[in-house]
Amino acid sequence: MCGIVGAVSNRNVVPMLLAGLTRLEYRGYDSSGIALNGEQQLERIRVAGRVADLAERCQHASGQSGIAHTRWATHGIPSEANAHPHLGGDSVMLVHNGIIENHAELKLELQAAGYVFSSETDTEAIAHLIHLNLQRSHHLQTAVQESILRLRGAFAIGVASLAEPNVLICARQGSPLVLGLGFEEQFFASDIAALLPLTQRMIYLEEGDLAVLNTSGIQIFDRQGQSVERPARTLDVVTDSADLGPYRHYMQKEIFAQPVALADTLAAALKHGFSPALFGSDAHDIFSKTTAIRIVACGSSYHAGLVARYWIEEYTGLPVSVDIASEYRYRSGKEQDGTLIVAISQSGETADLLAALRSAKERGQVHILALCNVAHSTLTREADLVALTHAGIEIGVASTKAFTTQLAALFTLAGSLAHCRQTLDPAALAELANCLPRLPAMFTDIFPLETALEEWAHELSHYNHALFLGRHTLFPIALEGALKLKEIAYIHAEGYAAGELKHGPLALVDEEMPVIVCAANDALFDKLLSNLREVQARGGKIFLIAEPGCEAAFDYCHRTITLPSKTGPLAPIVFTLPLQFLAYHTACRKGTDVDKPRNLAKSVTVE
Structure with missing residues (x-):
C-alpha cells in the first residue's frame, strides 16, 4: 500500500521523483524518502511526514538516478528511521511495497553475518x-535475482547501488509495478499515476519479473532469470487528475466528476444495449452456461456486490452469493461447476481479492469476470471476461466515482445476463435499458442539494455515533454511507437493514443517536415507515433522504431532503451521492484530512 517510483536519466531526476510521489501519496503518507545515486556516494533524505515536507528537504538535492517512496506503515511506527529508502550494508538503497513474511528469519541470518539493523521494518x-x-557476485542484477528467490510474501522493490550508479533494478511478486x-530516460512506479506526466508508454511487469533500467533502455527477466519481452502499451489517460482546480479536496472534485464518469462507463451499453459482447467475445457462451454467481470483493466494492445480488437475482433468477475476499480465501468447500466468479476491484491489484480469485480457480470449473477501473491490471489479465469502469484516476482515499461506476457496470451486467438468458420479456428489458441515459442527469440534478446536506453535516459533526438504515437495494447503500462517515469523519457509524432494528440495534437509539435513512417510494415503503416509528418512539433523530411520494414519513423525522425525481431500479446509485456529500462536509466540519484519512490507504496491496 506504499507508493514507489524510480527514475534514471541524463537530467536531474529529483523533480520527477517528487512529482511522482505527490501523485502516489494516496497510497501512503505517514513518511517519505528519496535516495539519489551519484558516482561517489548515495544521498538519502527521509522525513516522518508528507511529500511536501520531503520536498522542503530536497531543495538543493540533485542526481541523475534515484528511487523514492511514500509509506503506509505495516512494520514499525511512522518515523524517519522506519521511512524508506532503506540502506543495505554501505552501498545498496531499496524501496519496497508489500510484506515479507519471512523477514524475521532473514534478519537473524543477516545479524549472524554481521549486519546491524536500524529500523523496525521488514524491508x-x-x-x-x-x-x-x-x-559474493559483484553483479547487482544477480544479487537482486538471488535475493528475491529467498523472499516469501508480496513485494515490489526498487534498488539502487553504488556498485552500478547508472542502473536501477526493480522486481515484483504479488504487488504491482x-x-x-x-x-534516454526510464522509470518505474507502483502506479501509472506517478508516470503519466513523464510518459504514456508503459510496460506492466508480470509476476516474478525483474527489470534492469538505464538511460539506454530496459531489460526484463522472468523468475528463472531468462530474458523475456513484455508488451509496451501507449495509454490514453487524462493526466490532469492530480490538479485540484477550484475544489477544496480531491474527494469533492471526484464527487462532482461522477456524471461524466457514469456517462463514460455506460457509453458502450448506451450504444449497443444490454449485450454479453460488452464483457468479451466468450461472454455469451459463458453467460448461457452459468449456473450460479459468486461476487468477491473488499470494502466499498463489496457493498457494490451486495447491491448487484438484488439486481441479478431479480432479473435472471440465478442464485448469487457475495463474499468478502479476505474471508473467502480461507474458507473450504468446492465451487459448483458453472459458477461465474465476479471479482470487483478499483485498482485490480487488491491482494486479498487476487488470492481469492486464485483460490476459486482451484475449487471447481469456474469462469472469472473482472470488474475493474484499470485496463491492464493483474486482475483483468487473469480473468476470462472483463467489465471496465471508466472512473479515471481517483486520488481521494474514500471511494466515490469508482464506487458509483462499479454499480453502473454491475447494473449493465445484470441486464446483459437477463438478455442472454432470456429471463425478462423484451418490454421489461427495454424499460431497464431506458433508465441508463437518465443516470448522469440524475446526479447533476442532486448537486443543488449540497447546501442542505452541508447544514446536516454541521449538526452531525457534534455526534460520536450514527446509524444508517435502508431496505432492499438501499441496505448496502446504508453500509456504504456508514463506511464513508467512518473513513473520513472518524465518527463511529453502522449500516443496517431497517428491518433488523428490532433485532438488536434499537437498543442503541436515544436522543444522542442520529439515524440517517434512505427511503425509496416502492413496495417496501410502508415497512420502512414502521421502522421510523420505532426510532422516533425511542427519541432518535431521523435524517431522511427520500424520493418524491414519501411525505408520509416526514412527521417522524428531524430533518428531511427530497430527491428531485424517482430513481427506480437505479436508486442505489443515485442515493449514494447525498451520502457522499454528507460524509464529506461532516469531515470538513471536523477538520479531518479528507483525502488522506488516518490509518488508511487507497490501494490495499498487502494482506
Missing part, C-alpha cells in the same frame, strides 16, 4: 540481503 532485511549477495519508457 531492511531485503536491503541487507541484496548487499550480502552483491559481495509498471515501467515507463522515455527518451
Whole structure:
C-alpha cells in the first residue's frame, strides 16, 4: 500500500521523483524518502511526514538516478528511521511495497553475518540481503535475482547501488509495478499515476519479473532469470487528475466528476444495449452456461456486490452469493461447476481479492469476470471476461466515482445476463435499458442539494455515533454511507437493514443517536415507515433522504431532503451521492484530512 517510483536519466531526476510521489501519496503518507545515486556516494533524505515536507528537504538535492517512496506503515511506527529508502550494508538503497513474511528469519541470518539493523521494518532485511549477495557476485542484477528467490510474501522493490550508479533494478511478486519508457530516460512506479506526466508508454511487469533500467533502455527477466519481452502499451489517460482546480479536496472534485464518469462507463451499453459482447467475445457462451454467481470483493466494492445480488437475482433468477475476499480465501468447500466468479476491484491489484480469485480457480470449473477501473491490471489479465469502469484516476482515499461506476457496470451486467438468458420479456428489458441515459442527469440534478446536506453535516459533526438504515437495494447503500462517515469523519457509524432494528440495534437509539435513512417510494415503503416509528418512539433523530411520494414519513423525522425525481431500479446509485456529500462536509466540519484519512490507504496491496 506504499507508493514507489524510480527514475534514471541524463537530467536531474529529483523533480520527477517528487512529482511522482505527490501523485502516489494516496497510497501512503505517514513518511517519505528519496535516495539519489551519484558516482561517489548515495544521498538519502527521509522525513516522518508528507511529500511536501520531503520536498522542503530536497531543495538543493540533485542526481541523475534515484528511487523514492511514500509509506503506509505495516512494520514499525511512522518515523524517519522506519521511512524508506532503506540502506543495505554501505552501498545498496531499496524501496519496497508489500510484506515479507519471512523477514524475521532473514534478519537473524543477516545479524549472524554481521549486519546491524536500524529500523523496525521488514524491508531492511531485503536491503541487507541484496548487499550480502552483491559481495559474493559483484553483479547487482544477480544479487537482486538471488535475493528475491529467498523472499516469501508480496513485494515490489526498487534498488539502487553504488556498485552500478547508472542502473536501477526493480522486481515484483504479488504487488504491482509498471515501467515507463522515455527518451534516454526510464522509470518505474507502483502506479501509472506517478508516470503519466513523464510518459504514456508503459510496460506492466508480470509476476516474478525483474527489470534492469538505464538511460539506454530496459531489460526484463522472468523468475528463472531468462530474458523475456513484455508488451509496451501507449495509454490514453487524462493526466490532469492530480490538479485540484477550484475544489477544496480531491474527494469533492471526484464527487462532482461522477456524471461524466457514469456517462463514460455506460457509453458502450448506451450504444449497443444490454449485450454479453460488452464483457468479451466468450461472454455469451459463458453467460448461457452459468449456473450460479459468486461476487468477491473488499470494502466499498463489496457493498457494490451486495447491491448487484438484488439486481441479478431479480432479473435472471440465478442464485448469487457475495463474499468478502479476505474471508473467502480461507474458507473450504468446492465451487459448483458453472459458477461465474465476479471479482470487483478499483485498482485490480487488491491482494486479498487476487488470492481469492486464485483460490476459486482451484475449487471447481469456474469462469472469472473482472470488474475493474484499470485496463491492464493483474486482475483483468487473469480473468476470462472483463467489465471496465471508466472512473479515471481517483486520488481521494474514500471511494466515490469508482464506487458509483462499479454499480453502473454491475447494473449493465445484470441486464446483459437477463438478455442472454432470456429471463425478462423484451418490454421489461427495454424499460431497464431506458433508465441508463437518465443516470448522469440524475446526479447533476442532486448537486443543488449540497447546501442542505452541508447544514446536516454541521449538526452531525457534534455526534460520536450514527446509524444508517435502508431496505432492499438501499441496505448496502446504508453500509456504504456508514463506511464513508467512518473513513473520513472518524465518527463511529453502522449500516443496517431497517428491518433488523428490532433485532438488536434499537437498543442503541436515544436522543444522542442520529439515524440517517434512505427511503425509496416502492413496495417496501410502508415497512420502512414502521421502522421510523420505532426510532422516533425511542427519541432518535431521523435524517431522511427520500424520493418524491414519501411525505408520509416526514412527521417522524428531524430533518428531511427530497430527491428531485424517482430513481427506480437505479436508486442505489443515485442515493449514494447525498451520502457522499454528507460524509464529506461532516469531515470538513471536523477538520479531518479528507483525502488522506488516518490509518488508511487507497490501494490495499498487502494482506
